[in-house]
Amino acid sequence: MSALTAPLAALGAAVLALLAAMGRVALFALETVSHLLRPPFYARELWISLVQIGWLSLPVVGLTALFTGGALALQIYSGGARFNAEEVVPSIVAIGMVRELGPVLGGLMVAARVASSIAAEIGTMKVTEQIDALVTLSTHPMKYLTVPRVLAATLAVPVLVAVGDAIGIMGGYIVGVTRLGFNEAAYLKNTVDFLEVWDVTSGLIKGAAFGFIIAVMGCYYGMNSGRGAQGVGRATKAAVVAASVLILAANYLLTEAFFTS
Amino acid sequence: MITLSDVHKSFGPKRVLRGVDLTIEGGSSMVIIGGSGTGKSVALKCILGLITPDSGQITLDGQDVTKGDRDAFLARFGMLFQGGALFDSLPVWQNVAFRLLRGALKRPHDEAREIAIEKLRRVGLTPETADLFPSELSGGMQKRVGLARAIAAEPEIIFFDEPTTGLDPIMSGVINELIREIVTEMGATAMTITHDMSSVRAIADNIAMLHDGVIKWTGPVSQMDDSGDPYLDQFIHGRAEGPIEAVR
Numbered sequence: 001m002s003a004l005t006a007p008l009a010a011l012g013a014a015v016l017a018l019l020a021a022m023g024r025v026a027l028f029a030l031e032t033v034s035h036l037l038r039p040p041f042y043a044r045e046l047w048i049s050l051v052q053i054g055w056l057s058l059p060v061v062g063l064t065a066l067f068t069g070g071a072l073a074l075q076i077y078s079g080g081a082r083f084n085a086e087e088v089v090p091s092i093v094a095i096g097m098v099r100e101l102g103p104v105l106g107g108l109m110v111a112a113r114v115a116s117s118i119a120a121e122i123g124t125m126k127v128t129e130q131i132d133a134l135v136t137l138s139t140h141p142m143k144y145l146t147v148p149r150v151l152a153a154t155l156a157v158p159v160l161v162a163v164g165d166a167i168g169i170m171g172g173y174i175v176g177v178t179r180l181g182f183n184e185a186a187y188l189k190n191t192v193d194f195l196e197v198w199d200v201t202s203g204l205i206k207g208a209a210f211g212f213i214i215a216v217m218g219c220y221y222g223m224n225s226g227r228g229a230q231g232v233g234r235a236t237k238a239a240v241v242a243a244s245v246l247i248l249a250a251n252y253l254l255t256e257a258f259f260t261s
Numbered sequence: 262m263i264t265l266s267d268v269h270k271s272f273g274p275k276r277v278l279r280g281v282d283l284t285i286e287g288g289s290s291m292v293i294i295g296g297s298g299t300g301k302s303v304a305l306k307c308i309l310g311l312i313t314p315d316s317g318q319i320t321l322d323g324q325d326v327t328k329g330d331r332d333a334f335l336a337r338f339g340m341l342f343q344g345g346a347l348f349d350s351l352p353v354w355q356n357v358a359f360r361l362l363r364g365a366l367k368r369p370h371d372e373a374r375e376i377a378i379e380k381l382r383r384v385g386l387t388p389e390t391a392d393l394f395p396s397e398l399s400g401g402m403q404k405r406v407g408l409a410r411a412i413a414a415e416p417e418i419i420f421f422d423e424p425t426t427g428l429d430p431i432m433s434g435v436i437n438e439l440i441r442e443i444v445t446e447m448g449a450t451a452m453t454i455t456h457d458m459s460s461v462r463a464i465a466d467n468i469a470m471l472h473d474g475v476i477k478w479t480g481p482v483s484q485m486d487d488s489g490d491p492y493l494d495q496f497i498h499g500r501a502e503g504p505i506e507a508v509r
Contacts, residue, residue, distance in 0.1 A: 040364065048350075125348075132311050133346035137360050137410075138335045 025242075028220045029212075032150050035142045045148035053114050053149070053215070054156030058163065060113055061106045065164035068101050069093060069171025077180050089180065090187045091194035093172030098195065099259075102165040103203045104251050107210030110157055111243040115218040118149055119239035122222025123232035131223070141223070150215040157211030158204040165203060202258045209254060210247045217243040262287045263308060263418070263450070268317035270303055277303050278314070279474030285467075287322075290444055290451040292461050292482075294496060295471035296505060301454040302343075304471065305420055308452075309338065321418075332365060339411035339449075343423040345403040347395035347410070354391035357381060357409045366414050380409040384439055401432040408436070412443055419444065421453040425460050437463035458497055461485075470496060472505060 072093050080086045122145055125131050134141050169191060176182040218239045225235035263285040270278040277300040285291040293301050306312040308319055310326060319326045326334060347356045357377035361368045368376070378388045384405040395403060404424065411419055421440060425433035437460050444451045444464075453464050461468060462482065469479040470493045478490040485497060495503030 042363070128344055129342045129346040130348055132306070133340070133342055133348070135311055136309055136335060136338060136340045138332045138364050138366075139359075 024224075025216070025220055028223075029216050031142060032146050032216060032219070035140070035147050036151060040143060042144055042148055045144060046152055049148045049152030050156055052117075053110070053152050053211075054159060057110050057113055057156070057160055060109050061160045061164045062167045064105050064109050065097070065102060065168035066171040068105055069097055069168030069173075070175040072096055072101065072168075073172035073175040073180065077176075086180075087190070089176055089182070090172065090190035093176075094169050094191045094195045095199055097168035097172070098165045098199045098203045100203075100251075100255075102168055103161045103206035103210060104247065106161045106164040106207065107157065107214070107247045107251075108244055110153075110160065110211070111214045111217075111247060112240055114153065115214045115221075115239040115243040116236045118215060118218025119222040119225070119236045120232055122219060123225030123235040126223065126225050127227055127232060146215075146219040146223070149219055150212060153211035153215035154208050155211070157214070158207035161203055161207035162200075165200065198258075202254075205258075206251060206254050209250050213246045213250060214243045217246065262322060263452070264318075264320045265304065265308070266318045266320075268304070268307060268319060269315045270300070270307060270312065271315055277474055278307070278317075280317070281471070281474070281476055283469055283476055283479065285450060285452055287450050288448055290441075290453070290464055290466045292453045292455060292465035292468045293471055294454075294456060294458075294461055294468055296456065296496070299471050300474050301471055302422060305422060305452065305454055309335070309340070309420070336360075336365060336414070337417045338420065339414065339416035339418070340420040341404070341407045341411045341422065341424055343426055345395070345407040347403055347406055349395055352392050352394055353381070353386075353398070353406050354378065356395065356406060357391075357413050359410060360414045376413060377409070380413050381406070383412070383443070384409045385435070400427055401429075401436070404428065404432075404436055405439070408439060408443070412447065415447065416449065418450045418452070419447075421451065421455075421464075423455055423457075424453060425455065425457045430459070433457065433459060434463070440464050456496075458499075461497075472496075 073089050076089045076092045077086050080088055122131075125145070131141050131145075134144055173187055173191070176187050177184050221235040221239035221242070225231050265281050265283045268278050268281040269276070281300075281304055283304075293304065295301050303312060307314045308326065310331070313327075321334070321337075347353075348359070351359070354374055354377040355362065357380055358373040360366050361373040361376060362370070374391070378391050381388065381390055386402065386405055386409070390398070390402065390406070395406065398406065408424075424436050424440060428436060440451070440453070441464055443449075451464070453460065455461060465482040467480065468482050468485055470477045470490065472492050477492040478488055480488065485493065488494065491504050494500075495505050
């Protein structure tokens with residue numbers, strides 16, 4: 001191979017590897033959905049996953065939303081002052097939180113917390129033969145491990161987003177009232193008046209999509225983990241990176257679909 | 262009866278099984294011996310369908326194991342994994358009763374717990390162990406719990422993958438005795454893979470020597486010491502010189 005064609009061959013190989021990986025992930029997601037629709041269903045595992053993914057993620061999502069809402073209020077106030085538009089702070093904080101920052105930052109925080117934990121747990125189960133043990137005990141690993149986690153994340157992340165939205169708006173309210181001199185009643189009225197149902201709904205739909213992505217990535221990389229501590233470490237890292245990038249890409253596509261027509 | 266006929270399996274360029282032929286009679290205890298990396302675990306996983314062979318046929322009572330109802334097939338098996346493979350997130354009794362808490366063999370919760378405690382007792386563990394988690398157990402106790410799980414649903418066939426690896430000689434002896442007793446008591450067909458010769462002598466009715474992806478010798482354990490097979494002789498006496506290369 002000549003020096004001229006070698007880089008092209010390497011690029012082609014990388015593109016092919018990327019496409020193959022995308023295909024494998026897509027097939028894995030489809031298989032998960034197909035198992036989601038067929039019994040047996042493991043209600044106990046679903047409940048445990050809901051607690052692990054939803055309830056235990058509340059503090060991190062809540063704190064992220066609180067500080068983001070507060071910082072957003074400060075930014076909009078300082079930026080709006082350039083053209084005497086300080087009064088838009090409540091409405092832009094609300095719209096910004098529910099449409100964009102609530103779902104995206106909430107999704108990224110859950111990705112960091114949950115995709116890593118799922119990949120590490122399932123990866124460890126794989127290297128310690130627990131997945132093989134499940135099979136010998138007549139239990140399908142996809143049904144027992146993947147389906148409850150994917151379903152739980154798809155249901156729980158929109159709820160986390162809704163809670164994060166409310167806390168984020170409250171963060172903006174606290175900063176607006178205590179630091180920027182807004183009247184309490186006027187701030188709340190501006191928030192409610194300019195917020196539409198679709199603003200909130202679109203964010204919740206994004207949350208459901210992000211939850212699905214997070215759990216599928218965690219399970220996929222866990223199930224395909226390499227051997228030993230290094231293999232599990234790599235799987236964990238790959239799950240978080242892939243989930244985060246896919247959340248940002250999906251966010252752009254969903255925003256295009258929801259708000260540009 | 263389990264039969265493997267000309268079973269081949271490769272991983273990339275590495276040919277692990279190169280035509281394995283082996284018969285395990287119903288109700289007998291077969292031990293497969295061989296050095297590390299000779300394909301013992303792969304052969305066992307091929308029978309269970311955890312790995313698909315590239316070619317050849319595996320039958321159970323004359324039926325191809327790749328065909329028919331998979332759940333019904335697996336319900337006939339119990340398996341003790343090398344590291345125990347206990348589920349970290351479940352307490353000991355739920356590990357033991359895993360098969361009895363879900364699926365076709367599902368029993369009421371209290372009955373499943375009772376059976377689990379009885380099986381724990383059978384392998385020499387007290388009922389207090391039932392509510393501990395696997396991480397709270399020693400290696401020997403984990404093996405016993407794995408053994409209790411393997412026999413919980415009273416399977417017809419039990420596989421043991423390196424049952425004494427990592428245990429001290431006394432605990433190895435205890436596990437070997439338990440396996441022998443339980444297999445005899447249940448009348449189960451047993452297949453064990455090991456390179457621990459004390460396990461071989463304690464557990465086996467028949468042995469098969471796997472080397473380089475093929476069965477080099479098979480026969481009753483009573484003939485093992487006079488087999489005249491150079492591979493088997495070198496292995497059972499642990500000699501560095503012989504047809505098996507010490508550095509593989």
